[in-house]
Amino acid sequence: MTDLVLDVRDLSVDYGIGDDAVHAAASVDLALHRGEVLGLAGESGSGKSTLAYAVTRLLRWPGVITGGEAWFHSAADGEVDLLTADADQLRRLRWSEIAVVFQSAMHALNPVYTIGRQLTDVFEVHRPELGRSARRARAIELLRMVGITGDRLGSYPHELSGGMRQRVMIAMALALEPRVVIMDEPTTALDVVTQREILAELIGLRDRLGFAVLFITHDLSLLIELADTIAVMYAGRLVERAPAASLFRAPRHPYTNGLLNSFPALHGEWQRMTGIPGHPPDLRRLPTGCPFHPRCPHAFDKCSTD
Amino acid sequence: MLHLLRRLGFYVLTAWAAVTVNFFIPHLMPGDPVQNLIARQQGKSSPQAVEALRVQLGLTGHQSLWTEYWHYWGQLFHGDLGISTSFFPASVSSVLTVALPWTVALVGAATVVSFLAGTIIGIVVAWRRGSWLDGVLPVATFFQAVPYFFFALVVLIVLGSDLGAFPISGGSDQGLDPGFNWAFISSALYHGFLPMITIVVSSIAGWILGMRNMMVTTMDEDYVLVAQAKGLPTRRVIGYAARNAILPSVSSFSLSLSFVVSGALLTEIVFSYPGIGFQLLQAVQAEDFPLLQGIFLVITFAVLAANLFADVVYAALDPRTRQEA
Amino acid sequence: MTIIETAAPPDVVVPPPPVGRRVVRLPRSPKILLGLGMLLFFVLLAVIGPLLAPQDPTATTVDLLQGPSGAHWLGTTQSGQDVLSQLLVGARSTVLIGFLAGTIATVLSVVVGISAGYFGGLTDDLLSMLTNVFLVIPGLPLLIVLAAYLPSGTGSNPFVIALIVSVTGWAWGARVLRAQTLSLRRRDYVASAQVIGERPLRIIGAEILPNLTAIVASSFVFTVLYAIGTFVALAFLGVVDPSHWSWGSMLFWAESQNAAQVNAWWWFLPPGFAIALLGTSLALLNFGIDEFINPRLRAAGLTRKAARAAGLPRRIRFGLTPSISRGVAR
Numbered sequence: 039m040t041d042l043v044l045d046v047r048d049l050s051v052d053y054g055i056g057d058d059a060v061h062a063a064a065s066v067d068l069a070l071h072r073g074e075v076l077g078l079a080g081e082s083g084s085g086k087s088t089l090a091y092a093v094t095r096l097l098r099w100p101g102v103i104t105g106g107e108a109w110f111h112s113a114a115d116g117e118v119d120l121l122t123a124d125a126d127q128l129r130r131l132r133w134s135e136i137a138v139v140f141q142s143a144m145h146a147l148n149p150v151y152t153i154g155r156q157l158t159d160v161f162e163v164h165r166p167e168l169g170r171s172a173r174r175a176r177a178i179e180l181l182r183m184v185g186i187t188g189d190r191l192g193s194y195p196h197e198l199s200g201g202m203r204q205r206v207m208i209a210m211a212l213a214l215e216p217r218v219v220i221m222d223e224p225t226t227a228l229d230v231v232t233q234r235e236i237l238a239e240l241i242g243l244r245d246r247l248g249f250a251v252l253f254i255t256h257d258l259s260l261l262i263e264l265a266d267t268i269a270v271m272y273a274g275r276l277v278e279r280a281p282a283a284s285l286f287r288a289p290r291h292p293y294t295n296g297l298l299n300s301f302p303a304l305h306g307e308w309q310r311m312t313g314i315p316g317h318p319p320d321l322r323r324l325p326t327g328c329p330f331h332p333r334c335p336h337a338f339d340k341c342s343t344d
Numbered sequence: 345m346l347h348l349l350r351r352l353g354f355y356v357l358t359a360w361a362a363v364t365v366n367f368f369i370p371h372l373m374p375g376d377p378v379q380n381l382i383a384r385q386q387g388k389s390s391p392q393a394v395e396a397l398r399v400q401l402g403l404t405g406h407q408s409l410w411t412e413y414w415h416y417w418g419q420l421f422h423g424d425l426g427i428s429t430s431f432f433p434a435s436v437s438s439v440l441t442v443a444l445p446w447t448v449a450l451v452g453a454a455t456v457v458s459f460l461a462g463t464i465i466g467i468v469v470a471w472r473r474g475s476w477l478d479g480v481l482p483v484a485t486f487f488q489a490v491p492y493f494f495f496a497l498v499v500l501i502v503l504g505s506d507l508g509a510f511p512i513s514g515g516s517d518q519g520l521d522p523g524f525n526w527a528f529i530s531s532a533l534y535h536g537f538l539p540m541i542t543i544v545v546s547s548i549a550g551w552i553l554g555m556r557n558m559m560v561t562t563m564d565e566d567y568v569l570v571a572q573a574k575g576l577p578t579r580r581v582i583g584y585a586a587r588n589a590i591l592p593s594v595s596s597f598s599l600s601l602s603f604v605v606s607g608a609l610l611t612e613i614v615f616s617y618p619g620i621g622f623q624l625l626q627a628v629q630a631e632d633f634p635l636l637q638g639i640f641l642v643i644t645f646a647v648l649a650a651n652l653f654a655d656v657v658y659a660a661l662d663p664r665t666r667q668e669a
Numbered sequence: 670m671t672i673i674e675t676a677a678p679p680d681v682v683v684p685p686p687p688v689g690r691r692v693v694r695l696p697r698s699p700k701i702l703l704g705l706g707m708l709l710f711f712v713l714l715a716v717i718g719p720l721l722a723p724q725d726p727t728a729t730t731v732d733l734l735q736g737p738s739g740a741h742w743l744g745t746t747q748s749g750q751d752v753l754s755q756l757l758v759g760a761r762s763t764v765l766i767g768f769l770a771g772t773i774a775t776v777l778s779v780v781v782g783i784s785a786g787y788f789g790g791l792t793d794d795l796l797s798m799l800t801n802v803f804l805v806i807p808g809l810p811l812l813i814v815l816a817a818y819l820p821s822g823t824g825s826n827p828f829v830i831a832l833i834v835s836v837t838g839w840a841w842g843a844r845v846l847r848a849q850t851l852s853l854r855r856r857d858y859v860a861s862a863q864v865i866g867e868r869p870l871r872i873i874g875a876e877i878l879p880n881l882t883a884i885v886a887s888s889f890v891f892t893v894l895y896a897i898g899t900f901v902a903l904a905f906l907g908v909v910d911p912s913h914w915s916w917g918s919m920l921f922w923a924e925s926q927n928a929a930q931v932n933a934w935w936w937f938l939p940p941g942f943a944i945a946l947l948g949t950s951l952a953l954l955n956f957g958i959d960e961f962i963n964p965r966l967r968a969a970g971l972t973r974k975a976a977r978a979a980g981l982p983r984r985i986r987f988g989l990t991p992s993i994s995r996g997v998a999r
Contacts, residue, residue: 095990096573098564103992121992128989132575145566150587150663160574194663358802365811369818471987485956489894489948491901494920494941501934561963563987572988581988598805599841606809610902614924628813628906636817640810647807 041072042111043217043250044093049106051085051092051274060321062088063274065106068252070218075244075251077265077282079258079297083318085274086254090220093120094136095128110136113217134164137211139221143203147195153206154191157181160213180209184239201232208240212247220252225260237264258297262286270294273319273329292334347665351655355648362644366637367416371409425638430630436638439623444642447619450536451608454543455601461544462551463593467586469552470559481556484549492546492607496614499542539608539615546611547604551593558589591662597654601647700960704953711947714757715764722754726914737935744935747926755919756939762827762915764947766900769831770838771893777835778842778892779885785843786850787873793847800843808837809902816908830909834896841895842888849884853877887958894951901944916940 046068053060063085070076078086091097093108108120112135118127140146148156157177161168168176178188184205195203204224211219221240225233241264244251253264261268261282269279270293278291289295319329328334419426425436469477487495562568562585571581612621620639627635659665723742730749737744743752785796815833853859854877862872878885903909904917907925911918923937 092990094573095992096569096988097990098569101990103990125986125989129575129577132573134575138570138573140566140570142566146570148567148571148584148588150591150661151584152663159576159580163574163576163580196664354798354801355805357798358805361802362806366814369814482953485952486945486949489952490945491898491941491948493902493905493924494937494944497920497924497928497937497941501932557959557963569988602805602807605807606899606902609809610905613906624810624813625906628817628908631817633817636814640814643807643810648805651805 042069043072044068044070044252045107045109045111046089046093047107047109049089049092049108050104051088051097052102052104053088054100055102061274062101062321063092063271066271066274066276067279068269068276070250070252072217073244073248073250074267075253075265077261077268078252078254078271079256079261079268080271081256081297081318083273083321084271086271087222088274089271090138090222090252090254094132094138094220095120095123096138110218130164133160133211133216134214135216136218136220137214137216139207139211139219139224141223142227143200143207144195144227146207147203149195152192152194153198154193157191157206157210157213160210164214176213180213181206183212183243184209200228201236204228204232204236205239208236208243212243212249215247216249218250218252220254222254223256224253226255226257233260240264270297274321275329277328277330291330293330345666348655348659352652355652359645359648362641363417363420364413366641367413369637370633420641425641426634428627428632428635428638430626430632430635436634439635440620440638440642443618443620443623444646446617447608447612447621448646449532450539450543450612450617450619451605453536454540454547454608455604457540458544458547458604459551459593459597462548463555463590465548466552466555467559467582467589470556470563470589471582473560481553484552487545488549488553490546491610492542493610493614495546496539496542496611499538500614503538536617539611539617542611542615543604543608546607547600550600550603554593554596555589558592559585562586562589587661591658594654594658594661598647598651601650601654605643605647700953701957704950704955704957707946707950708954711760711764711943711950714760716761718757718760722751722757724751724754726750726755726758727912734931734933734936743939744933746922746936747928747933752919752936752939755914756916756943759914759916759919759940760943762913763897763900763917763944766827766831766834766915767893767897767947769827770834770896770900771889773831774835774838774892774896775842775885775889777839778846778888781839782843782846783850783873783877783881786847787854787869787877789854796843797847800840800847803837803840804844806837808899812837812899812903813906813908816903830900830903831896834899834903838892838895838899842885842892845884845888846881849881850877853880883958883962887955887962890951890955890958894948894955897944897947897951916944 046066049063049066049068050061051063053062066085066089068076068078068089078090080086088097088101092101092103097103103121106121110118110120110131112118112131114135115127115131118131120128123131147153154174154177157180158173161173161176165173174191177191181188181190186202186205186209190198190202195206198206204227208224224240225236228236237260240251251264253261255261258268265282267279268282268285270277270285270291272293278285278289278294280290285294286298289298423437425440428434428436428439431439465480469480565585565588568581568585571584576584609619609621609624611617612619613625616622620643623635624639626632627639728750730745730751732741732745733749734747735741735745741751741753743756745751746755781796781800785793785800812833815836816830819829819833859872859876862876867875900909900915901917901920904911904913904915905920905924907921909915909918911921917940919940920937923933923940928934928936
C-alpha cells in the first residue's frame, strides 16, 4: 500500500574479511517511502554512512557487504536488487534515480573543472537528447533553484564560498530529479547560520519536487524540523526507529534517550547534563545482543541475547 | 598571468646565475687555469689558441674583474660564446649551431613520447590495481636504476651489431645533403631510432611510477567517488581523476628534464650521434674550455625554455594557479 | 610550478610522536628487506673487493679481448686486463664516492631545507631561490665545467669528486624537507615549544628532526642513487681521471676501445649490471620507504587467495562494492 522506494532488509557490512573484519553494520532494516524524509542518526562510527554507501554500492575498499538485501523500486526498471545489479544497471540508476550529497563540498567538487561542467556532465550521460544550450539552460535553472546566480556557471570550486559550494552539491544532486536523495551530513562542515539557510532550502525543495531523503547526521536536533521518521544507529545496529514526533516525545531505547539528553536546551532553567558513560565498543568484537547493554543504565538479561 | 610572470622572472634570474657561475669558475679554481691547461696538454693546443683563451676567460690580468665581467655579458648578447680551442679558429657558436638541432630533435621527440606513454601506462596500472599489471612496477623500478648509456650499449649491440637492424653510428647517411628532403629526413629518423628508444625506455619508468602513485592517491578523493555515483562511464571517471593526478607530473617536469638531458647526452656518445653530447665528449678530451662552457650555457638556456613551456601548460591545466593570493 | 613555491605539500602522513617515548617502528615490507640486502652485499663488496681481486686490474697480459674463461672469469679487455679484477677493485670507488657524495648532499639539504622551512621570511625566500636555481640548472654540464677546471692531481681524490657531485645533488632533498618543515612548523607541539621559549636549534633538533626521519632517509637514498649515477657518468666521460678504477671508468675504457662494436659484451655488461643492481637496491629501498610514508600506496592488503576463499571477485572494481551475501559473488 505504501509507496516503498528503498527497502533494506537485514543488511550487514564489514570492512575487511576474516577474523579481523570490522563489523560496521549488522542486520539493519530500513524502509524509505516515496517523498519521506528518513533521518539516520548516530555518533561517529555508528555505521550510518557505511550503510548508505553500501546500499548504493559506492562503499570503498575494503568494504564488503556480507548479508541482507536491498531493493530499489525504480520508476523505469521496476524492482531492482541493488546488491546483485551489474555495472550497467547501476550506472543507469545512479543519479537519475538515486543521488548522493556528500559531506564536504570542498572535496566532493573536482577542483580543475568549472561547476557548470560538473552540473552538465550528468546530462550528457543520462539525457543525451539534450543539446548544448539546453544543458546549459538546465544548469542555470538548477543554480537559480538553490539561490545562485547563473553567471557562476564558469566559476571553479575554489572561487565559491563554503555555503555556495554545498548549494551547488545539492543542485547537482537534484539535476535529474531523482526519487531518492541520500544526504551524508550535508551541513556539518558549515557554520550554524549557513546551516539553517541550507536546511530551510532543502525543506522547500523537498516540498516542491517531492523526492525522498535519507538524511544522515550525528546531530539529532537537526532532524526535529526535517524528518518524518528517525532511525537511530549505534555500533552498527539499528536500535530504534519511530516517527519523529514520538521519538522526541517518548524515546524507547536508552541510547536515544541519552542522545536527546546530550543537547542543552536554549531556553528554560539550568539543567544537569547527563552524558552517556563509557565509550563506544570495538567494532571487531561487539558485545552479544544489543550492543549498547554494557553502557546502558536499564540493561536486563534479555539485552545480552537480543 | 601573474604566476607565469613570476616564473619568467625566476628563469631570468637563473639564467643570470648560470652565466655568472660560468664566468667565475675559471677565476675561482686554485692556480691559473691556463697554466694548468698548458701543463696538461703539453703542446696539444697552439700558442695562439692558448692566448686567445686567456683573453676570452678574462685572465689577461690587464683589466679589472668587473670590467671583464661586463665584457663577458656583452659578448653573450652578441651570441659570441668564445672561440673553441680544439676547433680553433672556429667559434663555439658555430660548432654548436650545427650540433644543437640534432640534440633538440632527439631529446624533444624522446621526451614527448616518454611522457605521454609513461603517463598513460601509469593511469592504466593505477586503475587496474590488484591485477597482473602491478608487476610492471618492479620492472619499471629496475629500469629507473639503469644508467641511460649502459642501456644504450646493450641496445647498440643487440639491435645494431647483432641483428644489424639499425645503424650503429652517425646522424644520417654520409653524403646526404641536410635539408627538408625526404631522403635526408628518413635517414635521420632511421639513425635516430635507436638513441630515441634508449632514452624513452630509460626515462619512461619515472613517469609511470609518478603517475601511478598520484592516481592511486587521487582515486581516494571524494570527487572521484562522486563521478562514479553520478553514473558516469568509466572512461570519464578515469579522465576526471587523471586530470588532477597529472599535475605533479607536469610540475616535476623540470627535474626530470635535467636528468633526461644528461642521459641523452651520454646516449648520443654511445651512438656517435652528432649532437651536443658528442661535442661534449670531444671537448672534455681536448680540454676545450670555451666549448665546455658554451655547451653548459646552451643546455641551461634550452632547459629553462622547456621549463617555461611546462609552466604554461601547468597554468592552463590548473585553474587554482590563476588565482593569486 | 606551484609545488616549488607554495607552502605545504598534499597530505603526507607524518604521525606526531606519541606522548612519552618516541617509538621507532621499523617497516618490514619485502621491498625494504630485499633492497637492504642487496645494498649490504654491495657495501661488503666495496670493502673487501680489492682484497678478492685475483689480479692487478691494470696489469696487461697477452690474452687480448678474450671471453670468460677459467683463467679470467669475466674475460679480458683490449689490453689483456682482467675484467673481474677491475670490477672488484672498482666497486670500492663507486660505492664510496656515491655514499660520500650522498651524505654531503643530504647534510646540505637538511640544513638548507629545514632552515628555509623553519625560519621563513627572508631566509626562506633566499634559500628557496637558491634551491630552485640549482634544481633547474642541468647538473651534468655544470659538473663537467667544474671538474674540468680542477687543478690536475686532485682529480683522483675521492673527497674532491664527492664534493663536486654533491654540489648538484642537494637541491631536491632541500625542497622536500622545506615543504615538510613548513607543515610541521604549524603543529601544536612546535608552537608550544616556542611559547615556552626554547631555542630554535633545540626545537629543530628535538621536535622537528625526529619526525622527518623517514623523509630524510628517503632523500638520502635518492641522493645516493643520483650521486652514483652522476659519478658513473662523469667517469664514463673521462672527466674523472680514468686511471682511477671505478665501474664508470671501466665503461669509459670499454667505450673508447669500441667494445660494443666488437661485441665484447663481457667487458661492459658486468659493470653496467653492477651499477643497475646497486641502483635497483636503492630504488627498492626508496619504494619501501615511500610506502611507509604514504600508506595509500601499499598493496591493497588483501591477498588473492584470501579474497577468493571469501568468495570475492578476482578484481575489486572501483565503485562496485562487492557483496558476498547469498553465496553469490558480484
